[in-house]
Amino acid sequence: xxxxxxxAAALGAYAARRERRKAIAYGVFFLLVxxxxxxxxxxxxxxxxxxxxxxxxxxxxxxxxxxDLVVPTRETLLVLAGLAGLLxxxxxxxxxxxxxxxxxxxxxxxxxxxxxxxxxxKSINLLGIFTFAVAAATPIAFGAMSGVMCERSGVINIAxxxxxxxxxxxxxxxxxxxxxxxxxxxxxxxxxxxxxxxxAVMAIxxxxxxxxxxxxxxxxxxxxxxxxxxxxxxxIPALNSGGVFPKVAIPGLSQVPLIGPIFFxxxxxxxxLFLTVILIHFMLFYTRWGLRTRAVGEHPRAAxxxxxxxxxxxxxxxxxxxxxxxxxxxxxxIGSVGRFDEAITAGKGFIGLAAMIFGRWTPFGGFxxxxxxxxxxxxxxxxxxxxxxxxxxxxxWLLILPYLITMIVxxxxxxxxxxxxADGKPYVKE
Amino acid sequence: xxxxxxxxxxxxxFPGVLANDHINLTLxxxxxxxxxxxxxxxxxxxMNILYGLYHPDEGEIYIRGQRTxxxxxxxxxxxxxxxxxxxxxxxxxxxxxENVMLGNESVKGLVLDRKAVAxxxxxxxxxxxxxxxxxxxxxxxSVGVRQRVxxxxxxxxxxxxxxxxxxxxxxxxxxxxxxxxxxRSLRSQGVSIIFISHxxxxxxxxADRVTVIRRGRVVGETPTKDANQAMLxxxxxxxxxxxxxxxxxxxxGEVVLAFKNLKVLDxxxxxxxxxxSLEVRAGEIVGVAGVQGNxxxxxxxxxxxxxxxxxxxxxxxxKDVTNASPRVITECGVAHIPEDRQEDGLVLPFPIHDNxxxxxxxxxxxxxxxxVNHEAIRQQAERLVQEFDVRTxxxxxxxxxxxxxNQQKVIVARExxxxxxxxxxxxxxRGLDVGSIEYIHRRILEKRDxxxxxxxxxxxLDEIMGLADRIAVMFKGKFTAVVDADEVSKEQVxxxxxxxxxxxxxxxxxxxxxxxxxxxx
Numbered sequence: 001x002x003x004x005x006x007x008a009a010a011l012g013a014y015a016a017r018r019e020r021r022k023a024i025a026y027g028v029f030f031l032l033v034x035x036x037x038x039x040x041x042x043x044x045x046x047x048x049x050x051x052x053x054x055x056x057x058x059x060x061x062x063x064x065x066x067x068d069l070v071v072p073t074r075e076t077l078l079v080l081a082g083l084a085g086l087l088x089x090x091x092x093x094x095x096x097x098x099x100x101x102x103x104x105x106x107x108x109x110x111x112x113x114x115x116x117x118x119x120x121x122k123s124i125n126l127l128g129i130f131t132f133a134v135a136a137a138t139p140i141a142f143g144a145m146s147g148v149m150c151e152r153s154g155v156i157n158i159a160x161x162x163x164x165x166x167x168x169x170x171x172x173x174x175x176x177x178x179x180x181x182x183x184x185x186x187x188x189x190x191x192x193x194x195x196x197x198x199x200a201v202m203a204i205x206x207x208x209x210x211x212x213x214x215x216x217x218x219x220x221x222x223x224x225x226x227x228x229x230x231x232x233x234x235x236i237p238a239l240n241s242g243g244v245f246p247k248v249a250i251p252g253l254s255q256v257p258l259i260g261p262i263f264f265x266x267x268x269x270x271x272x273l274f275l276t277v278i279l280i281h282f283m284l285f286y287t288r289w290g291l292r293t294r295a296v297g298e299h300p301r302a303a304x305x306x307x308x309x310x311x312x313x314x315x316x317x318x319x320x321x322x323x324x325x326x327x328x329x330x331x332x333x334i335g336s337v338g339r340f341d342e343a344i345t346a347g348k349g350f351i352g353l354a355a356m357i358f359g360r361w362t363p364f365g366g367f368x369x370x371x372x373x374x375x376x377x378x379x380x381x382x383x384x385x386x387x388x389x390x391x392x393x394x395x396x397w398l399l400i401l402p403y404l405i406t407m408i409v410x411x412x413x414x415x416x417x418x419x420x421x422a423d424g425k426p427y428v429k430e
Numbered sequence: 431x432x433x434x435x436x437x438x439x440x441x442x443x444f445p446g447v448l449a450n451d452h453i454n455l456t457l458x459x460x461x462x463x464x465x466x467x468x469x470x471x472x473x474x475x476x477m478n479i480l481y482g483l484y485h486p487d488e489g490e491i492y493i494r495g496q497r498t499x500x501x502x503x504x505x506x507x508x509x510x511x512x513x514x515x516x517x518x519x520x521x522x523x524x525x526x527x528e529n530v531m532l533g534n535e536s537v538k539g540l541v542l543d544r545k546a547v548a549x550x551x552x553x554x555x556x557x558x559x560x561x562x563x564x565x566x567x568x569x570x571x572s573v574g575v576r577q578r579v580x581x582x583x584x585x586x587x588x589x590x591x592x593x594x595x596x597x598x599x600x601x602x603x604x605x606x607x608x609x610x611x612x613x614r615s616l617r618s619q620g621v622s623i624i625f626i627s628h629x630x631x632x633x634x635x636x637a638d639r640v641t642v643i644r645r646g647r648v649v650g651e652t653p654t655k656d657a658n659q660a661m662l663x664x665x666x667x668x669x670x671x672x673x674x675x676x677x678x679x680x681x682x683g684e685v686v687l688a689f690k691n692l693k694v695l696d697x698x699x700x701x702x703x704x705x706x707s708l709e710v711r712a713g714e715i716v717g718v719a720g721v722q723g724n725x726x727x728x729x730x731x732x733x734x735x736x737x738x739x740x741x742x743x744x745x746x747x748x749k750d751v752t753n754a755s756p757r758v759i760t761e762c763g764v765a766h767i768p769e770d771r772q773e774d775g776l777v778l779p780f781p782i783h784d785n786x787x788x789x790x791x792x793x794x795x796x797x798x799x800x801x802v803n804h805e806a807i808r809q810q811a812e813r814l815v816q817e818f819d820v821r822t823x824x825x826x827x828x829x830x831x832x833x834x835x836n837q838q839k840v841i842v843a844r845e846x847x848x849x850x851x852x853x854x855x856x857x858x859x860r861g862l863d864v865g866s867i868e869y870i871h872r873r874i875l876e877k878r879d880x881x882x883x884x885x886x887x888x889x890x891l892d893e894i895m896g897l898a899d900r901i902a903v904m905f906k907g908k909f910t911a912v913v914d915a916d917e918v919s920k921e922q923v924x925x926x927x928x929x930x931x932x933x934x935x936x937x938x939x940x941x942x943x944x945x946x947x948x949x950x951x
Contacts, residue, residue, distance in 0.1 A: 018699065286542055288535040295521045295532050302519035305483070306533030306583075307504035421522070 023095040030088030030106050037081040037110060041117035042074065049073035051116045052123035057131070057261040066257045073120040080113045111379075118383055118391050129378045130262045137367075137374025138270050138335070139164065139345070142328025143352015144359060144366030145276050149321030151361060152284060153314045154297040154422040155203050158214035160325045161349025162221030163192040167329025169225045172340040173233070175242030181334055184242050185269070188330035189323045195221065196322020200315050207426035226342045233340055244338040245269055269335040272327060273367075281363040293317055297420035300427040310427050325349065361420065432495040434459045434622045435480075435511075435591055440489035442475055449475040451646040452489070457591065462613060462623045464637035464654070466630070468666055468863030470833060472646040473626045474516070477593050481513045482506045493591075507534075509591075512584025516595040518576050522569035526579050527551060529568055530586050547586075554585050558615055574605035581612065592616065593624045598632060602721050603891055603924040610636050628666070628863060630659045631892075642666055667865045677875060680899040683712035686852050686883035687733070692742035694725070694732040702728040704907035705742070712851070715874070715884040717898025717915070719891060721927050725907040726887045727769060730856045733885070734766045735759045736774075747851050760789050762852075765845035769856040769887075771834075775841045778830035782822060783811030785829045786844045810847075818843035819869070835866030842873055853877055856887040871897060891927075895920050905929055 053069040084106050087096075096102045115124070143160045150157035167188035175184025195217055202213040233240040245267040254264040263274075284290040292313055295303040300310045332344045351373055352366075359365025380398045383391050391398070435457040442450040449472045457463050467473045478484045480491065482500040491498050493509050500506050506513070520529050527548045536543040548564040555562055560578045568576060577597060584592055594613075598606040613623055613636065627633050633640050634654050641651045642665040650665050663671040687710040696702035702725040710716045720726055731737035733744060735756035744752045746762045760766075768774035776785050787796050787807050795806040811825035820839045822832055829840055838858070845853070855874060859867040874897060878884050888894050894901055895915065902912045903926040911932040921939035926932065 287540050288537055288542060291524075291528055291532060291535060291542060295524065295528075298523055299519070299521045302521055302529075303532060305481070305503050305513070305515065305519045307502065307507055308533045 020095075023099065024092055026099050026103065027088050027091030027093075027095075030084055030091055030102070032088075033106050033110050034081045034083075034085035034088055037077060037084060037113045041113050042077045042081060045073045045077060045117060045120050047074050049120040051076070051119045051121075053115075053119070053126040054123055055127050055258060057265070058125055058128055064255060064257050068123070069126070071116060073116055076116050077113055080109050080116070084109050115379075118386060120390075122386065122390060124382060124386070127258065127261055129375070129382050131265070132381065133371060133375040133378040134262055134266060134270065135336070135374070136377040137370040138273050139328040139331045139348045140352045140355050140373050141273055141277065141367050141370035142324055142331065143349045144355040144370050145273075145280055145363060146321040146325035146328065147353050147356035148280060148284075148359075148361055148363055148366055149317050149324060151356070151423050152297045152420055153293045153317035154300060154420055154425065154427070155200070155314055155318050156210040156214065156424040157199065157318065157321055157325075158211060158350075158353060159195060159199055159217035159221075159322075160328075160352055161345055161347065162214075162218035163195050163322050163325035164329035164332070164345045164349045165221045165225050165343070166195060167192040167326035168332040168344055169228065169233075169329075169340045170326075171330040172242035172333040172338070173239055175334050176239050181243050181245060184334045185327065185330050188334075189326040192326025192329060193319055193323040196319040196325075199322065200318040203318070203426065204311055204314050207428070210424050210426075222343060225340075229340060229342050240339045242334045242338055245335055267335055269327065269331050276324060276327070277363045277367045284363065289313075294420070296427075297422055300422050304427075304429065310429075314427075325352075328352070357419075360418075431459065433457055433492075434494060436492040436495075437476070437480065438490045438492065440476060440479060440486045440491075442472075442479060442484060442486050448646050450479070450486070453643070453646070453648055455641055455648070457622050457624060458639075459622055460617055460620050461638040462617055462625055462636055464633040464640040465624055465626045465643065466628065466633050466640050466662060466666055467643035468628060468865070469835070469861060470863075471643045471666075473643055474595060476643070477513065477595060477624065477626060480506070481511060481593065507587050507589070510589050511591045511593065512587055512589030513593040514577065514580040514584060514595065514597060516597075516599060518580055520568045520576055520579060523567060525565055525567050526562055526571075526582075527564040529579060530564075530583050534587055550586060551582055554582050558585065558619075559612060560585075573600050574602070574608065577601070577605075577609065578612075590620065591622050591624070593626070595626045596628070597625070598627070598629065600722075602927055603920065604928060606632070630662050630666075630864075633662065634659065644668055663864055667863070669865075671864055671868055674896075677897075678879070680714040680878065682714040682899075683881060685709045686712050687744075687746055687885060689733065689744040690742050692729070692732060692744065693740040694728045694737055695740060696725075696728050701740075702907055703732065706904070706907065706909055707742075708902055708909060708912065710852070710883045710885050712883050713878060713881045714899045715878050715886055715897050716900045716902055716912075717894035718885065718887040718902050718904050719894045719923050719927055720889075720904035722889050724904050726856070726904055729904070730766075730769065730854055730885075730887055733759075733854055734764065734768075757789075763850045765848075765850040765853045767838075767841055767845055767853070767855040767858045769860075771837055771841055776829050776837060779828050781827060782815065782820070782825045782829050782832075782840055783807050785840055786811050786814055786825075786847075789844065790848060814843040814847055817847075818873075835862045838862060838866065838870065842870060846873060846877060850877070850882055853882050853884045854887075855884065857889060858886070859888075859890070859893060867893075891920055891923060895923070903927060911935075 049072070051071050051073045055066045055069055087102055087106060090096070091099065091102065143164065146160050146163070147157055170191040171184040171188035174187035175181050199213055199217060202208040203210045247265055247267055250264040254260045256264070284293065292303060292308050295308065296310050296313045304310050329345065333340050352370065355369035355373060356366045358369040359367070383398055384395055433456045437453060437455040440450050440453045453472070453476055455476070465473050465476070475484060479486050480500065482502040482505050485501070491500060498509060500509065521532070524532070527544050530551055531542070531547045536546050551562070551564040554560065560582055562575055562578050562582065568579060571579065597609060601609060613625070617623060625633070625637055634657065637654050639651065639653050640657060640662065642649050642662060644666060688708070690707045692703050692706045693701060694703035704725070706725070706729060708716065718726055728737055732739050735751070735754055735758065739753050742752070743750060746759065746764060749762060751759050751762060772778060777788065784807065787810065791797060791802065791807070796803055796810070808825065815822060815825050818839050820832070820836050820843065822836060829837060832840070853874065858870050858874065862870070874884060874886070886894065886897055898915045900912060901915050901918065901923060902909045903923060905927065911926050913932065918935070919940055922935040925935040925939050
């Protein structure tokens with residue numbers, strides 16, 4: 001039955017009261033953040049302390065130098081706490097129209113306060129954190145792009161993890177044997193693509209539950225790669241030394257202060273990611289293939305009645321999506337450490353899926369979410385380097401905190417996410 | 431003159447069913463040809479064959495005298511055939527432009543040429559009076575406008591044979607009239623139209639010719655100027671059908687159901703019922719008229735204990751049942767014919783006899799304390815299947831195997847076979863054919879005359895006009911008018927359903943002329 005629009009009575013007294021309660025809850029949360037900055041950070045810092053953030057690459061290839069950012073610790077923290085408090089008061093009294101953006105801002109202020117406090121009387125290379133964040137975000141973002149490709153056409157792909165793992169291993173083997181690192185990348189793409197064919201046939205042709213089919217692929221990939229790793233890769237080093245893509249600075253762009261070193265002095269796999277994100281966005285929203293993909297993911301029968309081949313679109317998308325996951329897999333071996341270890345992907349495929357959802361099934365959204373996850377990784381690594389005396393928090397908690405903030409921000413900023421309507425539903429032709 | 435389209439001896443078998451049995455159909459250029467038949471008669475199957483969604487087992491299709499194979503929608507579209515499906519084939523999150531071009535996209539290089547398509551849509555909408563904004567998302571459009579988008583989709587593909595499958599089922603009377611205007615205008619421009627319907631009045635008002643199908647076979651074909659309702663109904667059902675109800679005046683008694691200032695939320699936590707008040711007396715039928723989505727569903731769910739009440743009170747036979755459990759309400763003598771019979775009315779995999787006691791199984795004689803008496807349940811089922819004319823091989827078959835009309839009869843049998851004071855019927859005849867509609871209407875009237883208070887909710891204005899003694903118009907969660915059924919015309923109620931006040935409606939629309947009640951058209 002067709003949906004008629006909700007009556008205008010929708011904004012009655014009850015709805016208004018509920019909106020108001022929600023607005024106040026946001027305000028109280030902002031005030032709590034302000035209080036937390038004060039209690040946790042301001043009170044644990046002394047007057048006269050300074051926090052130093054270096055904004056130039058640690059290596060020597062810098063061209064245009066930027067002065068380091070030095071701020072007085074206590075005063076900065078007080079300002080941040082005060083700002084968060086003001087935002088909270090305004091939110092309680094009047095209420096912001098776009099409160100989710102303010103929520104993001106407040107969360108950002110908390111992270112900033114945490115950083116300022118953590119490096120009191122010390123220095124940290126902020127640029128290094130961001131550069132590392134982009135690298136750490138790369139496989140997650142490839143996972144998210146793989147998910148976008150599959151789910152936009154209506155097939156859930158939770159096998160991204162398994163596809164990445166397989167891609168990671170095949171990349172290192174082929175690269176080791178041939179000595180050609182690009183062949184390694186190609187092997188990763190093709191091997192993940194084979195798993196994609198398998199998922200596609202199971203999900204589209206045989207209409208197997210897609211979660212179960214995906215889980216089967218994940219278990220299979222984990223088993224087979226662990227076996228090959230133990231049996232061949234660990235004992236025979238010649239099979240497990242594929243080399244690493246070198247960093248390639250893009251002339252010109254890499255010399256732009258701040259942005260350059262972060263985005264444009266990376267490995268080719270990272271550049272491939274940028275291209276993939278832009279290309280998927282363009283394809284999805286501006287081309288015939290994209291329109292058909294979105295239609296098939298939302299209402300396959302409608303597309304079918306207009307002569308669109310639902311099955312063909314889904315096969316193509318799932319297989320290409322799998323190949324993209326393969327590139328993400330290659331990052332783990334030939335994109336960073338050059339060798340394969342058991343379960344080297346460590347759940348990044350699943351995090352990629354989370355990034356896709358947070359990014360509302362859009363390429364740029366997924367990429368942005370992946371960057372935040374990558375930043376969490378980088379931050380936690382750097383804070384551990386600062387040492388226990390400086391950051392008296394157990395490492396495990398440090399690992400959790402950035403993710404926690406990420407969740408809060410994204411849940412607030414993104415709000416309710418809506419998957420493609422036919423996501424995960426097999427299509428049966430009449 | 432060669433007909434635009436000719437179907438010869440089309441036969442289609444499904445496992446156990448002969449859906450189309452050597453059907454012949456001829457469509458002339460520039461005519462509106464109605465395909466009339468009960469639900470399950472095989473109309474939609476035939477049209478799906480024509481549109482290439484099914485393949486016929488036998489028979490031939492000729493288009494402009496040329497024998498044609500239609501293997502899929504693409505072939506149909508290429509042959510100039512366009513179809514507006516009963517359930518709209520639109521992608522809600524896409525814009526009108528995107529929906530229209532889907533499958534037949536204009537591109538500039540690689541990029542979709544949205545501007546060109548939008549311009550084409552504007553041109554088509556101007557030429558045919560199909561007003562719509564190409565840049566709006568379909569999910570933001572009303573049902574009537576969505577249907578226009580469907581028609582534009584077909585015209586965009588230059589179709590000259592247009593098939594409409596039950597197009598008025600989801601429309602208000604005004605929207606239906608607009609649709610008919612559009613179809614007439616298309617006809618005058620040479621488009622040939624097949625109009626599928628089971629509503630006699632529509633067919634007579636719109637079509638040039640009508641072909642009647644019963645149980646997969648063509649039982650007759652006639653120009654509509656030579657036809658009348660009684661004749662078509664008889665052809666369609668295969669026996670004489672009473673098209674009007676003999677309805678003695680109501681003798682209202684005590685107030686049985688009363689609710690005051692009721693407020694109920696919908697699933698999205700919006701206020702769907704916003705301060706509705708009404709009284710229903712013993713021995714009268716109060717019809718709730720309204721376009722779907724104005725709070726009727728939530729109102730009925732609140733009255734039957736299926737949805738919490740935020741504010742206001744409900745009393746049934748003097749007892750306060752606000753937010754009481756469904757069982758308490760049932761025990762007060764309330765019968766409920768739910769809107770979605772398969773979702774809320776029946777347990778589909780259960781046999782008929784269990785479905786018949788699903789609200790009384792814990793009472794003697796069906797149970798003695800803890801133990802269920804299967805024999806008593808079976809005996810009662812045998813009796814009710816007889817009495818309520820449920821067509822089934824046995825009462826032990828799963829209720830899912832019955833047709834829609836017979837499923838509804840099972841519900842009616844269950845709800846009416848026990849002593850009740852109040853009957854709440856929500857869309858009791860939705861999707862049913864003339865024969866079943868007639869039957870259910872008779873049963874509802876019988877209950878009224880036995881002194882039961884009846885609250886009838888229906889999107890079919892004809893049903894409300896035919897059965898109700900009083901009409902309550904529901905608009906945006908409130909009753910905007912409660913009037914005696916004899917004092918208003920259908921057009922006036924239609925205006926109020928669209929938001930006019932009682933005064934405006936009485937001033938503008940034609941007054942009631944005929945007291946004849948057509949309830950099954």
